Amino acid sequence: MAIERYNPKQAEIRWQRMWEEARIFETDNDSPAPKYYVLEMFPYPSGRIHMGHVRNYAMGDVVARYKRARGFNVLHPMGWDAFGMPAENAAIQNKVHPRDWTYANIDAMRKQLKSMGLSLDWSREFATCDVDYYKQQQALFLDFLAAGLIYRRNSKVNWDPVDMTVLANEQVIDGRGWRSGALVEQRELTQWFFRISDFAEDLLASLDELDQWPEKVRLMQKNWIGKSEGLSLRWEIADPAAAGGATDIEVYTTRPDTLYGASFLAIAADHPLAKELAAKDPAVAEFCDQCRRAGTSLAALETAEKIGFKTAINVVHPLDPEWTVPVYIANFVLMDYGTGAIFGCPSGDQRDLDFARKYNLPVTPVVMPADADAASFVITDTAYVGDGVMINSRDLDGMTPDAAFSAIAARLEAKTLGNAPQAARKTNFRLRDWGLSRQRYWGAPIPVIHCDDCGVVPVPAKDLPVQLPDDITLEKPGNPLDHHPTWKHVDCPACGKAARRETDTMDTFVDSSWYFARFTAPRHDTPTDPAVASAWLPVDQYIGGIEHAILHLLYSRFFTRAMRQTGHVDLKEPFRGLFTQGMVVHETYRTGGEGKPEWVAPAEVVIEEAEGVRRARHARTGEALTIGSIEKMSKSKKNVVDPDDIIDSYGADTARFFMLSDSPPDRDVIWTEAGVEGAHRFVQRVWRLLGEAAPVLSQVEAATGTAGQALTVSRAAHKTVKAIGEDIEKLAFNKAVARLYELVNTLAAPLSDVAAGKADAELKAACKQAANMVVLLIAPMMPHLAEETWKLLGNDGMVATTPWPDYDASLVTDDQVTMPVQINGKKRGELTIDRNADQAAVEQAVLALDFVRNATGGNPPRKFIVVPQRIVNVVV
């Protein structure tokens, strides 16, 4: 019987409307069902969704629909990370207000997302640029400020003197502003900071509990936090007059065990002592300037030679009053790590060694490998950083470095210099406090007021929101809020005198550090409804790109702790499960010219294959094109495929299904036209097979088969139900897809028999059951096709509200197992035997096999290994 091809265009819109009208994806906070919160990283409203979004949201939607079918009360919201620079850039380029540009983009993208048929609760939607959202964020700011979690200090920033703006490190390219091209200056500005470094220890320790996070992300965060244990140690200045009165220099070291190998001290160019010397000596000043200039260019750092400036200062070795070492100012010492000063042990640190060789400083080995000979062990051009045994270290000789560390730490902690212990054990972190001030318009205003008399005065909570003005000029360089004629002028809330608003806005990372909490009660009149937030959080499954492995996730973890401290939530870790999905990549095509490639979009390319060689040519001009490497879809390489085009020609189900098939979800997936067509063939195949059998099956009650072909059908279906459930739990969507193909392949013949009227009652019943299972199994991935076929098969209600099918455990294990039989570890045959056959029975059966008898020659085998239900190995 012929059946019309499936028309996704009509069906998909129809079902999207049905779901929306029935409001089945709107989540009730009061449902008694167990909660499940699945969240995909919310998008920046750039204007159009891209294939990366399709992949991300397809995955999240599988989880959401699956968990819903499993009886969970699922929260699956969507919103917009809507503040940020692109809106300002667009405003300048297109003369459109950042707000209008942003909300227009949101409208366009919402429409696109809706066409994907995602089971989202749109009633909770918000954008971070909504006044209500940033009002609540300002309230959080005030609470954090009151709790001492935010402070203000001077800090160096990258300043673009042409655009008159602060640049993020990523916006500084080769020492120049990314847009103006002007040489970037280092400026000191007063900035607001979150005290994230106070939480370093806890943020690090809690990583161990995040066992549903990728190991890779945990490791990246661990390295980013960068804990090191060492000793803070003061060296007495031998000649205080040369140091302008300072009496000691404090250094930080993780290797106090190498103290007897010390041959110099080095301080950063920004060290207070260096600044003091520079004030008196132009040569020092010149050297320090040179260090700072080199420091602005990241590229220069990699190749920078270690250079130093020898000061007139000498310091006394902490363990030998007769021993002094010189003090250098050095370009490789950083002021913002440790104390900005180090002691150099050239034998145990490559940088120190390079430095010592350059300035002819002594190199004394103090640690050698345990099996080396102390008399002959020398350091030439490679420092020895490994473990081993102490040498040339007086009474420490023979100890391990660990023991020497403790011994020296104990000795110097007990010794006093001035009126204080000379040394103290100290833990250092690489993690810096998070600067949140941005000198921009399109962000949440920082709600404080500066008063000449009262200083910094928080905006009273009743005066929130501090709303962005609409009438701004973006063409003029600098911060639009600062040069707005009236906005910043207010009266001081404390004394009533004329005062000024803070004109800085918040870093957009602030917006995304708590949105997951806001979704739990998005219209509440405080940042969260603490009881509701605590019931929903943590997010059970968070899905997004690996590019947020450090900053966004770390900031969100900090924010959750800070919100707990201020009573907004009662948990520490916001995301229980994290999944980082791979990118969508595509071949690139370019015109032949070697010098300047012209990239050509896939939509304009025709691929031909002859004699195993793929060739590309331009669809319009016929010009031969070079097929380039496979890369992340990007505008610059033009290798983008527009989701709208795909949904338009194949439907959302095909796009979703293809995004989930083939590649493991954490790996990159290659978008190919052939692959999409393969996915679409499957959509049509399911439709055809079920559709042709539907006239019969819709008249039949589903039942499990008990014998013959009916039993085979039921076994296959039940096994797949079990396997796909397990696959989705593990987010192994590619495997779930493979099993669907497999099941549909085995059902093809029986379903054709049913359609042709060649099936008996039992087979029909088994096929009905199996067909229903297929529909329910494809539903999380291809929800529209599922609804359509569900109806076709004569079932009631919507798949979206139908529970996940149960499988019969007795059907998923076979009575007989076929085990490979190996002789000396090589497979020589098979044995099919009762599943529960004991060792002796297996042994007897195996020894009776012809090829085994030939191999053993009738003799008893040397060894006989049986792994039950797995394999047999006979060693002869």
Added chain:
RNA sequence: GCGGACGUGGCGAAACUGGUAGACGCAAGGGACUUAAAAUCCCUCGGCCGCAAGGCUGUACGGGUUCGAUUCCCGUCGUCCGCACCA
């Protein structure tokens, strides 16, 4: 430089906890149906030998442990990612 991940057919991949390597898909080749095309269906598809049955070989490379290794260990090569003068 430091840290980590990975390396399996022409391609994307699968293989539970050390137990039949290559499921499933794509591409390719052959065939059926068709006036033809599309669609659909059937067959082949790691390499070598063989008419066949079957055998040998094969998971980057070289070793090792084991009855048995894609999986564990050591070394080499390659690719990718993160951090980076962090004391």
